[in-house]
Amino acid sequence: GAVVSQHPSRVICKSGTSVKIECRSLDFQATTMFWYRQFPKQSLMLMATSNEGSKATYEQGVEKDKFLINHASLTLSTLTVTSAHPEDSSFYICSAREQVTGGWNTIYFGEGSWLTVV
Amino acid sequence: AQKVTQAQTEISVVEKEDVTLDCVYETRDTTYYLFWYKQPPSGELVFLIRRNSFDEQNEISGRYSWNFQKSTSSFNFTITASQVVDSAVYFCALSGGRYGGSQGNLIFGKGTKLSVKP
Numbered sequence: 001g002a003v004v005s006q007h008p009s010r011v012i013c014k015s016g017t018s019v020k021i022e023c024r025s026l027d028f029q030a031t032t033m034f035w036y037r038q039f040p041k042q043s044l045m046l047m048a049t050s051n052e053g054s055k056a057t058y059e060q061g062v063e064k065d066k067f068l069i070n071h072a073s074l075t076l077s078t079l080t081v082t083s084a085h086p087e088d089s090s091f092y093i094c095s096a097r098e099q100v101t102g103g104w105n106t107i108y109f110g111e112g113s114w115l116t117v118v
Numbered sequence: 119a120q121k122v123t124q125a126q127t128e129i130s131v132v133e134k135e136d137v138t139l140d141c142v143y144e145t146r147d148t149t150y151y152l153f154w155y156k157q158p159p160s161g162e163l164v165f166l167i168r169r170n171s172f173d174e175q176n177e178i179s180g181r182y183s184w185n186f187q188k189s190t191s192s193f194n195f196t197i198t199a200s201q202v203v204d205s206a207v208y209f210c211a212l213s214g215g216r217y218g219g220s221q222g223n224l225i226f227g228k229g230t231k232l233s234v235k236p
Contacts, residue, residue, distance in 0.1 A: 034223055043209065043228040044163075091161055097222040107222045109155075109163040 003027050004096045006110035013117055018082045021113045023094035029074035030096035035067075038091040038112075047092075050077040084117040091115075120145045122212050124227035131200050132235050139195045139230045141210030147171075152186065152193045153211040153224065163209070169193065200234045207231045 005024045013019045023033055031052045036044040048069050049057040056069035066088075068080040077096075081088050093112040097105045121144040131137045143152065154166040167177065169186050177184045181198045197204055211224040 032222060036226075041231075044224075044226045046223050046225070049223055093161075093163065095222065095224075105222055107224070109165070112161040112163075114161065 003098075004094065004108040004110040006094055006113050008113060009111060010114045011116070013084055013115070015085055015117055016083055018080055019084055019115060021079045021081075021092055021094075021115070023077045023079070023096065023110050025075045025096040025098070025108070028096075028098045030077075031074060031099060032097045033071060033077040034095045034097075034107075035069060035077075035079050036093045036095070038093065040091075044093065047079075052077075081115065084115070086117045089115055089117045120147075120212055120225050122210050122225055122227035124208075124210055124230050126230045127228070128231045128233070130233045130235065133202060134199050135234075136196060136198050137200050137232065137234075139197075139208050139210075139232065141193045141195065141227060143191050143193065143210070143212045145191075145212060151213045153209075153213070154184065154193075154195050155209045155211060155226075157207045157209060157229070159206070166195075166208075197232075200232075202234050202236055205232055205234045 003026050005026055007022045011019055033050040035047045037047050038044045046059050047062045050069045050071040052071045052074050058064050066082055071077040091112050091114055094110045095107050097107055099105055123142045125140055150171045152169045156164040156166055167184055174186050174188055183196045185194045207229045209229045210227040213224050
């Protein structure tokens with residue numbers, strides 16, 4: 001079963017409103033989570049790295065005030081798209097890093113969230 | 119700079135044919151990880167393989183095999199006797215940079231859409 005869960009899987013919102021997407025690690029604690037964005041028929045682009053208890057690190061070109069990331073606990077990171085516009089319509093997918101001592105920190109991806117702004 | 123190139127945008131084959139998906143990467147890091155993911159139409163990412171830069175052994179898993187050639191910076195993926203269920207977009211990804219790639223933030227290629235026709 002999924003070890004990283006995203007909710008909602010699909011959301012339609014009106015232009016100008018805000019929408020929150022949750023990313024939860026189910027079986028492990030994730031001090032670090034990542035948010036990616038994928039436009040139709042395009043690749044996944046890293047938006048930001050979400051660190052538990054501290055501010056997210058945003059990739060160049062990603063608006064911090066538009067894409068608010070909160071990582072308040074070791075199992076939950078949220079992405080809030082503020083004042084959404086149709087061009088924000090996209091597939092948003094998160095991943096969570098499971099810390100492993102002395103080895104690769106396994107990355108698990110969520111199922112993704114389809115956002116449509118109308 | 120790090121980069122992943124998947125030159126094949128779309129490939130169409132007939133069932134039972136073998137197909138190879140190409141992946142070429144660029145990185146200045148000496149330690150890094152390479153990945154392949156499958157993305158069916160539903161959108162979720164399905165992990166296929168992770169390979170670290172020190173392990174150049176080819177790997178076979180059922181009908182899947184991977185050829186890692188460090189000398190040519192390539193990490194190609196072959197599906198033998200393709201099936202209709204293999205139809206999906208396949209992404210090659212690279213994780214490098216700080217901490218030798220174990221941070222978990224991935225750089226994805228643009229993906230190759232594979233269509234397997236009956």
